[in-house]
Amino acid sequence: MNTLAEENYLKAILNISFNTNKKVSTNEISNVLKTSPASVTDMLKKLLEKKLVEYEKYKGVELSNSGKQYAINILRKHRLWETFLVEHLGFNWSEVHEIAEELEHIKSTKLIDKLDAFLGYPKFDPHGEPIPNKEGVIPNVKSTSLDQMEVGFAGHVLGVTIDDKLFLDYLTKLNIKIGTKIEIIQKIDFDKSLIVRIENIQNHISFDVAKNILIKNN
Amino acid sequence: MNTLAEENYLKAILNISFNTNKKVSTNEISNVLKTSPASVTDMLKKLLEKKLVEYEKYKGVELSNSGKQYAINILRKHRLWETFLVEHLGFNWSEVHEIAEELEHIKSTKLIDKLDAFLGYPKFDPHGEPIPNKEGVIPNVKSTSLDQMEVGFAGHVLGVTIDDKLFLDYLTKLNIKIGTKIEIIQKIDFDKSLIVRIENIQNHISFDVAKNILIKNN
DNA sequence: AAATAAATTTAGTTATGTCTAAAAATTTTT
């Protein structure tokens, strides 16, 4: 069995990999986990020992097969708990991340499988993120971030790519949630910001915001 | 905020106090937590420092007011989670203790209050144990253990006092659950065991078993 | 009330996971 700290490192490596597809650097991990690079090196040695990662000094790290399965299982637990919190306990989507950060470390497999059944085997969490199944397979939906769509495009929000309270509260204020129809009215070349129509109201959103909103891709 | 280890010590002290009403000894704690007495001494010093216990060298320990509130809150979380696991996820009463031992350490107060509401503010958990409310008040039901009842007594099971898989599985085999009617047919003086009737079937149960079954007391 | 036994504490170690400062390797710039 792995410790809390080990689990958090595996999770961090998986998350960084999703964005970069390259080997993960010591510094990236230390930024995500807010620890010193020296601590990261220490932990990578330990994870290598346990064969949860492939790691060579100065060359970066990636998850081994078993490490990846382990990390995906944590992600599965995180997203199932978030779904429970929103759909059954009445939390809103910006509140659940922190609590799920704790719940994702509960070990019982039977618990998580029963929770999955209780929730009706959901494929997506309250942020539209895919929930890995028991076998670690992540449902694949082709999606594009809003910033890549052209002026004139109109479509529905599929999900978001970050689970940050400030971001999600801002979206809520803009009346954006999963399924919301968004139309691109204009794109500002200078700062890549967008003027969009949501529920018949025009709003000006930054590139950073658009980048983290996912739209269905046919 | 207190660590996992600290929480487990507070919990252990509370549990022992329920049975003894005296100051709790180092040895008792080390037995419950399966640590060495020396480790217990170390931790008691730390808890004293934090004013969670009243402790004098060689004289035993008891919870301070704040320590007691803290420990009761852990108990509240434990019992609410057990209720959720049995009533909504379909676990049986002998499986939930271990999982609740992990869930009870999840910190969010908002989570536990919402869970409480979701469950309909239950007063008793699946073992018949009272669930402390948000204010730390524990519902008080007068109950007597089965071993203290006389021959000829007939009544209903209110709950059990231990949360042990072997014990609960045995009760299930005997067809004993909460609400089950039990009649005392005979008491064996030699070993204090009892012959009882449950659902029209006679069974011979030991003193140790009877001691841990609670009966309503008028 | 001594002597013995039992319980508890102290002292000294260990493993985990963190840190800072310094050294080494890699990458980027000139």
Next chain:
DNA sequence: AAAAATTTTTAGACATAACTAAATTTATTT
């Protein structure tokens, strides 16, 4: 291709929470 900058690792410390062995205190016998 050297020099400079950045990244990463090593070395040495520290806090937590555990341990064993030895010392001390308290409780029980005789």
